[in-house]
Amino acid sequence: xxxxxxxxxxxxxxxxxxxxxxxxxxxxxxxxxxxxxxxxxxxxxxxxxxxxxxxxxxxxxxxxxxxxxxxxxxxxxxxxxxxxxxxxxxxxxxxxxxxxxxxxxxxxxxxxxxxxxxxxxxxxxxxxxxxxxxxxxxxxxxxxxxxxxxxxxxxxxxxxxxxxxxxxxxxxxxxxxxxxxxxxxxxxxxxxxxxxxxxxxxxxxxxxxxxxxxxxxxxxxxxxxxxxxxxxxxxxxxxxxxxxxxxxxxxxxxxxxxxxxxxxxxxxxxxxxxxxxxxxxxxxxxxxxxxxxxxxxxxxxxxxxxxxxxxxxxxxxxxxxxxxxxxxxxxxxxxxxxxxxxxxxxxxxxxxxxxxxxxxxxxxxxxxx
Amino acid sequence: xxxxxxxxxxxxxxxxxxxxxxxxxxxxxxxxxxxxxxxxxxxxxxxxxxxxxxxxxxxxxxxxxxxxxxxxxxxxxxxxxxxxxxxxxxxxxxxxxxxxxxxxxxxxxxxxxxxxxxxxxxxxxxxxxxxxxxxxxxxxxxxxxxxxxxxxxxxxxxxxxxxxxxxxxxxxxxxxxxxxxxxxxxxxxxxxxxxxxxxxxxxxxxxxxxxxxxxxxxxxxxxxxxxxxxxxxxxxxxxxxxxxxxxxxxxxxxxxxxxxxxxxxxxxxxxxxxxxxxxxxxxxxxxxxxxxxxxxxxxxxxxxxxxxxxxxxxxxxxxxxxxxxxxxxxxxxxxxxxxxxxxxxxxxxxxxxxxxxxx
Numbered sequence: 001x002x003x004x005x006x007x008x009x010x011x012x013x014x015x016x017x018x019x020x021x022x023x024x025x026x027x028x029x030x031x032x033x034x035x036x037x038x039x040x041x042x043x044x045x046x047x048x049x050x051x052x053x054x055x056x057x058x059x060x061x062x063x064x065x066x067x068x069x070x071x072x073x074x075x076x077x078x079x080x081x082x083x084x085x086x087x088x089x090x091x092x093x094x095x096x097x098x099x100x101x102x103x104x105x106x107x108x109x110x111x112x113x114x115x116x117x118x119x120x121x122x123x124x125x126x127x128x129x130x131x132x133x134x135x136x137x138x139x140x141x142x143x144x145x146x147x148x149x150x151x152x153x154x155x156x157x158x159x160x161x162x163x164x165x166x167x168x169x170x171x172x173x174x175x176x177x178x179x180x181x182x183x184x185x186x187x188x189x190x191x192x193x194x195x196x197x198x199x200x201x202x203x204x205x206x207x208x209x210x211x212x213x214x215x216x217x218x219x220x221x222x223x224x225x226x227x228x229x230x231x232x233x234x235x236x237x238x239x240x241x242x243x244x245x246x247x248x249x250x251x252x253x254x255x256x257x258x259x260x261x262x263x264x265x266x267x268x269x270x271x272x273x274x275x276x277x278x279x280x281x282x283x284x285x286x287x288x289x290x291x292x293x294x295x296x297x298x299x300x301x302x303x304x305x306x307x308x309x310x311x312x313x314x315x316x317x318x319x320x321x322x323x324x325x326x327x328x329x330x331x332x333x334x335x336x337x338x339x340x341x342x343x344x345x346x347x348x349x350x351x352x353x354x355x356x357x358x359x360x361x362x363x364x365x366x367x368x369x
Numbered sequence: 370x371x372x373x374x375x376x377x378x379x380x381x382x383x384x385x386x387x388x389x390x391x392x393x394x395x396x397x398x399x400x401x402x403x404x405x406x407x408x409x410x411x412x413x414x415x416x417x418x419x420x421x422x423x424x425x426x427x428x429x430x431x432x433x434x435x436x437x438x439x440x441x442x443x444x445x446x447x448x449x450x451x452x453x454x455x456x457x458x459x460x461x462x463x464x465x466x467x468x469x470x471x472x473x474x475x476x477x478x479x480x481x482x483x484x485x486x487x488x489x490x491x492x493x494x495x496x497x498x499x500x501x502x503x504x505x506x507x508x509x510x511x512x513x514x515x516x517x518x519x520x521x522x523x524x525x526x527x528x529x530x531x532x533x534x535x536x537x538x539x540x541x542x543x544x545x546x547x548x549x550x551x552x553x554x555x556x557x558x559x560x561x562x563x564x565x566x567x568x569x570x571x572x573x574x575x576x577x578x579x580x581x582x583x584x585x586x587x588x589x590x591x592x593x594x595x596x597x598x599x600x601x602x603x604x605x606x607x608x609x610x611x612x613x614x615x616x617x618x619x620x621x622x623x624x625x626x627x628x629x630x631x632x633x634x635x636x637x638x639x640x641x642x643x644x645x646x647x648x649x650x651x652x653x654x655x656x657x658x659x660x661x662x663x664x665x666x667x668x669x670x671x672x673x674x675x676x677x678x679x680x681x682x683x684x685x686x687x688x689x690x691x692x693x694x695x696x697x698x699x700x701x702x703x704x705x706x707x708x709x710x711x712x713x714x715x716x717x718x719x720x721x722x723x724x725x726x727x728x
Contacts (some may be wrong), residue, residue, distance in 0.1 A: 175693035244540035
């Protein structure tokens with residue numbers, strides 16, 4: 001069951017940091033504020049801390065799942081459920097991974113259509129992006145890693161943009177602090193959980209990380225997750241200090257509205273630049289999840305990844321063109337995020353329990369013989 | 370070359386070709402709006418637009434159109450222009466008197482849905498925007514924007530742009546306020562006072578002096594000139610004091626079952642011209658002068674706060690301040706019961722930073 005990956009296809013453990021972080025930062029960062037304040041209002045930043053802790057716990061569980069004999073999700077499934085049922089479960093995971101990439105792609109195209117080119121056709125953008133994705137994914141996991149590395153490094157200068165809204169902040173918007181019940185805080189932290197989704201893809205690329213021990217990899221994964229937390233915390237605090245709560249409820253794209261005040265004498269509207277730099281950020285989650293899909297197919301049915309990739313990409317393009325109305329895109333985002341939360345917070349812990357029972361059961365059986 | 374190389378080159382070529390599919394706007398073939406005025410006239414919304422007319426002459430052109438809703442308004446405007454209008458470069462938005470009184474909500478909602486609108490300045494006028502804009506035809510298209518920008522920077526007008534508008538319009542516990550532009554008897558445009566809104570309707574106009582006091586109590590930038598009548602040592606004079614910077618603090622305390630608003634102002638001032646009978650070198654004179662200045666600012670600010678209270682408007686954001694300390698805050702009951710019964714207390718502390726270079 002254990003899968004062996006040749007040394008020349010592997011990456012060093014350090015890059016886990018970039019893979020985990022870049023697969024978490026997608027399109028949600030542009031508009032999460034209006035979702036998370038629904039329940040916890042100005043205390044939503046506490047919910048973010050809750051989410052960070054829970055994702056660290058889930059990551060710990062993932063590394064427990066991946067230890068020893070079973071070093072990717074397909075192997076875990078086959079170990080726990082046997083060959084036939086295991087394959088079905090892997091296909092379910094594939095559907096979720098594919099949906100995740102579709103959601104990021106469609107949501108990003110929607111941003112472009114709302115903010116920059118209202119008349120552009122969805123298929124035109126899909127086609128250009130699809131070619132790019134095909135090129136990146138078909139070049140293999142190592143170049144995908146390289147891309148996610150630059151996808152973190154290059155846009156990181158955008159972080160300095162917080163200087164501009166920082167001048168107009170008002171601390172009073174965070175008051176009264178600690179005025180919400182635990183239930184409200186948890187409801188908001190569920191909204192934050194969507195932003196952290198993506199780290200679970202490590203279930204598929206784990207065998208590609210070259211390392212002497214599990215600990216080395218998990219260290220970088222935890223750090224990547226923490227870096228995501230820091231980024232979100234800074235953006236949350238800045239947008240809460242810059243916008244009144246009631247304003248956030250009325251502005252669907254708060255991060256882009258914040259970028260609006262960035263003005264240079266040679267560049268009046270920075271949000272356009274921001275949106276296109278964001279392409280670098282969203283390519284990683286889309287490509288990593290699609291790559292994970294092809295990997296699942298290869299491991300379960302031994303079909304060559306390029307054929308699967310082509311099929312999945314075309315399916316994704318068709319689905320994106322089909323989703324035209326804003327309501328259906330909303331629904332897609334809702335559906336995928338619920339599926340993701342179910343997968344990460346319910347299914348993975350369950351899988352760990354099943355694996356644990358199985359290994360104990362097996363051991364006892366072996367002892368008896 | 371291998372098959373693979375051809376494929377990769379094909380991708381690059383296709384990508385380059387497809388970028389041509391994007392619709393484009395050529396700067397000479399669009400009308401870039403610079404100033405946009407909205408007003409109401411006989412149940413119709415009316416928009417006036419100033420845009421530089423490069424195609425025909427150097428002077429900007431003014432176009433007006435009327436329609437029943439904001440969306441068709443833009444359509445109506447376009448019917449009258451050679452090129453399509455681009456709203457992306459609007460720098461200043463003006464609301465006419467009638468519209469301000471009847472409510473800005475429909476227009477403001479449209480503005481906040483349009484991603485093309487940047488951080489623009491928003492002002493009102495006590496006449497019609499059309500009249501105001503027609504007086505700027507000989508100036509550069511950015512004249513009004515520069516006028517407002519400079520007044521906000523140096524001349525005692527509170528900050529007023531799209532971000533502030535969002536904050537005041539959607540936010541609870543604060544009311545909107547916009548600077549007011551007027552055309553004076555000599556056909557010159559000037560900034561005069563402010564209009565304070567209750568919800569989306571104009572409720573109160575305040576004078577230039579009051580506007581500066583409002584700025585002192587709300588903005589971080591406190592530059593401006595405060596003039597007051599000094600009565601000292603048996604002499605009388607009107608003196609202008611330039612504030613350089615300062616800090617304000619609004620606190621709400623509860624005394625004897627009544628909520629009290631405490632505003633404390635810390636101002637650094639510069640004295641340009643003083644009459645001969647004051648010698649700022651003398652400890653006693655300086656102290657007397659400072660005392661009467663502090664008293665004058667405090668008194669006027671207090672009466673301004675009372676004026677806000679009696680008119681039921683809250684441009685200072687006292688409700689917001691109250692909300693920060695009270696967990697079960699409701700906007701309705703605050704403005705119904707608590708706000709009108711609050712007492713106000715303004716304390717001012719003046720630091721004289723400099724008296725200029727001459728003696």
